[in-house]
Amino acid sequence: MNSGRPFSSVGVIGGGAWGTALAAVCANNGVATTLWARESAVINSVNNHHENTEYLPGVPLPKTLNAADSLGMAGEKEALLFVVPAQFARSVFADLRAACPTAGMPVALCSKGIERSSGLLMTEVLSGVWPEAKPAVLSGPSFARDVAMGLPTAVTLACANKDLGARWMATIGAAHFRPYLSNDLTGAELGGAIKNVLAIAAGVVDGRGLGQSARAALIARGFAEFQRLGVALGAKKETMAGLSGLGDLILTASSSQSRNMSLGMELGKGRSLEEVLGERNTVSEGVATADAIHALAEKAGVEAPICEAVSNLVNGRKTVDEIIAALLARPFKSEA
Numbered sequence: 001m002n003s004g005r006p007f008s009s010v011g012v013i014g015g016g017a018w019g020t021a022l023a024a025v026c027a028n029n030g031v032a033t034t035l036w037a038r039e040s041a042v043i044n045s046v047n048n049h050h051e052n053t054e055y056l057p058g059v060p061l062p063k064t065l066n067a068a069d070s071l072g073m074a075g076e077k078e079a080l081l082f083v084v085p086a087q088f089a090r091s092v093f094a095d096l097r098a099a100c101p102t103a104g105m106p107v108a109l110c111s112k113g114i115e116r117s118s119g120l121l122m123t124e125v126l127s128g129v130w131p132e133a134k135p136a137v138l139s140g141p142s143f144a145r146d147v148a149m150g151l152p153t154a155v156t157l158a159c160a161n162k163d164l165g166a167r168w169m170a171t172i173g174a175a176h177f178r179p180y181l182s183n184d185l186t187g188a189e190l191g192g193a194i195k196n197v198l199a200i201a202a203g204v205v206d207g208r209g210l211g212q213s214a215r216a217a218l219i220a221r222g223f224a225e226f227q228r229l230g231v232a233l234g235a236k237k238e239t240m241a242g243l244s245g246l247g248d249l250i251l252t253a254s255s256s257q258s259r260n261m262s263l264g265m266e267l268g269k270g271r272s273l274e275e276v277l278g279e280r281n282t283v284s285e286g287v288a289t290a291d292a293i294h295a296l297a298e299k300a301g302v303e304a305p306i307c308e309a310v311s312n313l314v315n316g317r318k319t320v321d322e323i324i325a326a327l328l329a330r331p332f333k334s335e336a
């Protein structure tokens, strides 16, 4: 594969944990990097203390990384990484379009969710709102803290254009952060979105004390559901089995470090969604994405009982016990 020329400057849109970790990777690669954040506390702590005390406390950030609250800086950059939670993406894309007069701005989409109101993937929302942008998708098993601490991780970088993909790889790739190139944007996006829903279900299993065998069964049957749905919606099977699919499902559905899994654990213990969300300032994308996936599966005529169960649970249509009883009462069938 041709090695690409890194972008000389990037804007990272979204100052949560993941945007901060990705910005640190780019800045450590010598790329002039600005992190756009909404909260003044984030901007102050990144600029004055080289730490994001709100979303990634205790992790030192490169001194060359700076933060800003104006999207005006985006138009001065060669490329953007987009790391705003999916339910807020549409309006930020519109602001970015206004701030970036140059046609063909490369935008790497790093959020993992589907817009609930429309059922659209992030690439679809982007092409509707900002059709001149050139999308890539970055997704895979990678907790922000692990990446920011320099622990080894590998992700999928999906881009329709090989040369642009190579530029992204050179910009974000590092010895400890290994991107693998793909041209399947839909597959990379779907994997990252669906695994969050399944991680909530895995958390419920743990929180309810159903045992590790049950969790393994849920992950394996969840993966079957994941592949059926992914392929029906246009993903390649090998992408669903790769880093951004199975890789991220394994990580997120087996670690309490995941916000989605830990949220599921609390629901499994019988706590209400409102109570659990009220205690957090972090995002759990699977909550909104569950409805979107359930609707997409119904429309495509694909059986997705676990995603449907999570949608029923987070919307209060069924209790944990009703859901477990219904899943266990499903008729026996062949595995494929």
Ligand SMILES: NC(=O)C1=CN([C@@H]2O[C@H](COP(=O)(O)OP(=O)(O)OC[C@H]3O[C@@H](n4cnc5c(N)ncnc54)[C@H](O)[C@@H]3O)[C@@H](O)[C@H]2O)C=CC1
Pocket: 014, 015, 016, 017, 018, 019, 020, 038, 039, 055, 083, 084, 085, 086, 088, 110, 111, 112, 113, 142, 143, 144, 145, 281, 282, 283, 285
């Ligand atoms: N944290 C992680 O380890 C990883 C996160 N991701 C994805 O990255 C995306 C961002 O997640 P995190 O950085 O973890 O967020 P976070 O949970 O650390 O922080 C929440 C973020 O949401 C933003 N936000 C809240 N309300 C908003 C609004 N009305 N408009 C715009 N932004 C708003 C906050 O400013 C903050 O940046 C999500 O899609 C997540 O699934 C992907 C890979 C790893």
Ligand SMILES: O=C(CO)COP(=O)(O)O
Pocket: 112, 140, 141, 142, 143, 144, 196, 199, 248, 251, 252, 257, 258, 259, 260, 261, 283, 284, 285
């Ligand atoms: O996407 C992630 C790891 O790959 C992070 O998952 P959570 O959002 O559930 O913490």
